[in-house]
Amino acid sequence: MATTTELLQGTLDLLILKAVSLRPEHGYGILLRIQQISRDALQIQQGSLYPALYRLEHQGLIESDWGESENKRKAKFYRLTTTGRRRLKDEAAYWKRFSEAIGLVLAAAPEDV
Amino acid sequence: MTPLLSRLRSFLSALVRRRRLEADMEAEWRAHIDAHAAALVAAGMSPADASRRARMDFGDPLRWKEQAFEVRGVEWLNGLGADVRYGLRQMRRAPVFTATVLLTLAAGIGLNTAVFSVIDAVLVRSLSYPDPERMLWVTTVDRDEEVVTALDFLAWKEQATSFDGLAAFDTDNFPISTTDTVVQSRAVWVSEDFWTVSGARPMLGRLPMRDEEALVFSHQFFVRAFHADPAVVGRAMTIGGRPVTIAGVLPPGFRPQLTRPPAWFPEKDADAYRVLRVTPPVNGQMRLFSVIGRLKAGVSPHEAQVELEAIRGRLKVANPNARTLPTLRLMPLKDRIVGTASRPLVVLQAAVAFVFLIACANVANLFLARASSRRREVAIRVAIGAGRARLARQFFVESALIAAAGAAAGLVIARWGLATVVRILPHAVPRLQETTIDAHVLAFAAATSIGAALLFGMGPVWSLWKDDARGVLKQGLVGALPIAGKLRAKSALVAFEFALTITLLTGAGLLIKSLWRLNALPEDFHPDQIVTMRVQYSGPAYRQESARRAHAAEVLRRISSAPGVRAAAITTNADASIRLFRERDPFPPRPDDPRVFALMTAASADFARVMGMRLIKGRWLSDAEPSPAFVINETLARHFGNEDPVGTRFRFPFFGQDSWATVVGVVADRKLQSLGGPPDAELYIDYAHALRSGYSIAASVSTEASAAGAELRLIVAGVDARVPIFDVETLETALANSIAPQRFNLFSFGLFAAVALLLASVGIYGVLAYSTTRRTREIGIRLALGAGRGEVVAMVIRQGMAIALAGTIVGLITGFAMTRFMASLLYEVSPSDPYIFATASAVLLLAGFAASLGPALKAATVQPLVALRHE
Secondary structure (H helix, E strand, O other), X not given: OOOOEOOOOOHHHHHHHHHHHHOXXXXXXXXXXXXXXOOOOEOOOHHXXXXXXXXXXXXXXXXXXXXXXOOOOEEEEEEEOHHHHHHHHHHHHHHHHHHHHHHHXXXXXXXXX | OOXXXXXXXXXXXXXXXXXXXXXXXXXXXXXXXXXXXXXXXXXXOOHHHHHHHHHHHHXXXXXXXXXXXXXXXXXXXXXXXXXXHXXXXXXXXXXXXXXXXXXXXXXXXXXXXXXXXXXXXXXXXXXXXXXXXXXXXXXXXXXXXXXXXXXXXXXXXXXXXXXXXXXXXEEEEXXXXXXXXXXXXXXXXXXXXXXXXXXXXOOEEOOOOOOOOEEEEOXXXXXXXXXXXXXXXXXXXXXXXXXXXXXXXXXXXXXXXXXXXXXXOOOOOOOEEEEOOOOOOEOOEOOEEEEEEEXXXXXXXXXXXXXXXXXXXXXXXXXXOOOOXXXXXXXXXXXXXXXXXXXXXXXXXXXXXXXXXXXXXXXXXXXXXXXXXXXXXXXXXXXXXXXXXXXXXXXXXXXXXXXXXXXXXXXXHHHHHHHHHHHHXXXXXXXXXXXXXXXXXXXXXXXXXXXXXXXXXXXXXXXHHHOOHHHHHHOOOOOOOOOOOHHHHHHHHHHHHHHHHHHHHHHHHHHHHXXXXXXXXXXXXOHHHEEEEEXXXXXHHHOOHHHHHHHHHHHHHHHHOOOOEEEEEEEOOOOEEEXXXXXXXXXXXXXXXXXXXXXXXXXXXXXHHHHOOOEEXXXXXXXXXXXXXXXXXXXXXXXXXXXXXXXXXXXXOOOOOOOEEEEEEEEOOOOOOOOOOOOOOEEEEEHXXXXXXXXXXXXXXXXXXXXXXXXXXXXXXXXXXXXXXXEEEEHHHHHHHHOHHHHHHHHHHHHHHHHHHHHHHHHHHHHHHHHHHHOHHHHHHHHHOOOOHHHHHHXXXXXXXXXXXXXXXXXXXXXXXXXXXXXXXXXXXXXXXHHHHXXXXXXXXXXXXXXXXXXXXXXXXXXXXXXXXXX
16 A cells, blocks of 8 residues: 555546546446556545535536446446636646645755755 | 526425435435446455455445535435424423413414404404494594484584595384284384495395384394394384385394493393484474484595684574574594403503513413423533534524424413403403404414523523533533523512512402492392393383373382382483483573483382382482382482482473472482493483383292293283293392403403412512522522421522512503502502402412412432432
C-alpha cells in the first residue's frame, strides 16, 4: 500500500469530472477510469464514489440517464454538463498551478532559500 | 438549468420520491457490484469469492445511502421526523410527567383562550353596526337620568350636520294580537333614521315606510311566535290594541344592541320594531327617547358635541321655557353598551393571566427537574458524538410537541368551558352568547403555546452548553444530578406561584362573601316558594282604569283563595322612577331646588307579607284606601331628615296641582330590587290608585312551586283569557337572574382560584419530591445516625412550608394592592377584608402542608442501607 495516496479532499470531485469529460460513463466505469488515470495510485472505497456523484449531480455539474452497458446490462450513465465543463477547466487550472508551486518548493536547492 | 434550480429540484425530488430514489440507487449499486465481480471472475477468481470481494470493495451501502441523502439536504427534515418520533417516545416513557405538563398547559391555555374569547366578543367585536367606531350614544343627562326630549331631538335632527343619521328609539312591552292569539312582545319604537344608521336589510318583506303603522319582526320572534311562517308578512295584526301591518322580518344576525337594559329588565333582544314619530311637545307633555347617531366620516365626536351644544344654546334663546335636561353627553356607542361589563372582564383577564403564569412556572419547574435527570443522557450523547445543535433542536422539538398537545387540549377545554358558561349564565355579560372561538382566539392560543414552548424548552438546552460531558459522566451512573442553584430556583418559582395564588384566592373569597351578602335574605322569606307572573293589559277593553281595577281585584280574590296559596299580592316591581314633592315644597320647582327621586311600586295589601317586608313605623297599605296612600322605605325617609314621615303629604300624581297622597308607614330597605348596589329610595303606593298597563302577581305557595305556577296561570286566565300572562317563574329564578353577573364573576374567579391552588400544590409537591429524591442518601445517613422518622417528616414539611410561607407573605402584600381593582365587583365587602385574607392564607398554607405531606412520608420510609447503596 506504500504507493497509494490518501485521497485529498476535493480531488475526488475533480477526478470524477475528468473521468466523465471524456465520454458518458456509468459508476463502475468511472471508478475504472479514475484508477487508470491515476495509475492505481488513488485508492478509494468503491461505494464512496456514489455520494460524490450525487453531490455533483445535485450541484448541476453532471447529469445522468439510464442506459445499457457494454455487457448489455442496465446502468446509469453520467455525463458532464456545460457548468461542469467550466468547473473542470477552472479546477484543472487551479490544480496545475498548485502542483507546480508545490513542485517548485520541493525542487528548491538549499542555496535558493 | 441554474445550479440553484437544480438543487431545489433534486432536494424536492429526494423528499417526494425518497423511496423511488432508494430503489434507483440500489439498482445502480447492484449493477456496479455485479460488474466488479464479473471483472474479478474474468481475472481468475471463483464466482463466490468474487461476489464477496466485490461487496467488500464497495463498502457499507447504508453509509453511502445516508451520505447520498445528506448531500441532497433531506437529512435535516428526516432528522426532524426522527426527533418528533423520539419526542413522542419520550412522552410515552414518562406518562406522569407528560400528563402533568399537558394538564397544566391545557388548563392555562384553555382558561386563557376562553376568557380571551369572551373579551374578544364583548370588547373587541361588540358592535355589529357598519363602521361601529362612528356610532355614538347621544344623550342629555340630569344626575342619573339619561334621556333626550323631543324638543332637543327635533332641533338636532333639523340643524346638525355632523351626523349621517340620528335615530331616536324607545323600548316598551306590547301584546301583539292576531285573530286567534295574543303574544307578549318587547317592541322598540324606532325613528326613520334607525334603518339607515343600523344598516338593516329585511330578510322577508320590506322595512316600514315613514309614518306607516307597521311592524318589522326580529328573526327570533318570527320563529318563536309565528313558527317562521312567511305568510305572516303583509298580515294585519294589532299591537297594544292598534291595527298594524307586518311589513317584514329582519335577518337572524340583526342585533342592534340598543342599550344596556335597566337592572330589572333582563337583556333580551327586541322582538318587533315599530315606527316612532317624533312630534313637538303638546301642552308640555312630551315623550322621552334614547338617541344613537352615526357620525359623518371625518367628523370627530368632539366636533359633534360642539355643534349640538350650539344648537341647544339657540333653542334656549328661542324658547326660554323649553324643558330639556341640563347636560349634553356624547360617548361611543360601544362604551355605552359594554359599559360596566368591561371592568369585570379586565379583572378576569388579569386573574386568568395569573393562572397562566402559575401554569408556566409549574411547567418550567417540571422541565427543570427533568433536565437534571437527563443530564447524564445528554452527556453520553455528546460524548458519543452528537452535535450540540442537533440535541438542542431535539429538546426544542420535544417541548414544542408538548406545547402543541397542551394547546390542542386547551382549545377543547376552552370550547367546552365557553359552552358551559353560556348555558349556565346566558345573561351575565352583554353579548356573552355571541362568544365563539374564532381566528383571533386561535392565534392567541397558538402564540401562548409557542411562547410557552420557547420558555421551557430552554432548560435542558442551557445545561448542554454549561456541562462538561466528562465531568458529568464521572459523577456516577444512576439517579438525578443536582445542578448548582437549581433547587433554589425551583423553590423561588413555587413561592412565586403561591404569591399569585393567594391573590386569586382572596379575590374569590371577596366575591363569595359578596354573593353571600347578596343572598342573605330575611329568615321568613323563601323566594323558592313564591311564584311570580306578569299580566299585561291591552286593547279597548282595558282602556278605563276602572276596568283594570276590577280585573285586578278579581284576579287577586281568586288567587288568594286558591288551594295551597298562603298569600298573594299584586305589584308593579319598581317600574317607574319619579320625582317627589312634599306639600310644603315650592311648586313648580325652581332649577336649584333639591331633587328627591324614588322608585315607585304599586302594591296590594298582602305584598309586605309575601315579600317578608319589615314594617318600622305606621302601617302597610290596605286594598281599600279611600285616597292614595304611600309607604316609603328607610332610605327615602332619610331624605327628609329626622322628622316622622308618617302623615307627610306628597303631590300625586307627581306634577298634580292639588291632589295628595299620604304616607302611612315606613318599611325597612330590601335588597331584592337593587342587588349589587346601595339600596334605592323606594315608595309603595296602594295598587288601586296606580294601576297602569300591567302588573306582576306574587303568590307565596305551600305546594310545589312550578305546578302551582301552572295552576295559578290557569286561574288568572280564567278571569279574562284575552289578557296575556307571561314570565311565570319562581321569585328565586327571577332573583338568580338579577345576580347572574355576580355569579358569573364568582364562577370564573372560583374556578381560576381552584385551578391555581391545585397547580401551586402540584408545584410544591414536585419540588419536595425532587429534593427528597436527591437527598435520599443524606436522609439515609441521618436515619443511620439515629434520627427519628418523625424528624425526617418534620424536616421535609419545614422545607415545604418555608416556601409556602414566603410565597404567601409576598402574595398578601401584593394582594392588598391588587384586590383594590375589584372594588366595583364587590357588594358590602371591603376589598381588604381581613377575614378573607386570613382565610385565604389559611387555605393556601393548608394546601401547601397537604402537598408536602406526601414527599415527607415517602422520605420517612427510606431504608438507610438501601439509601447508602443508592449512589
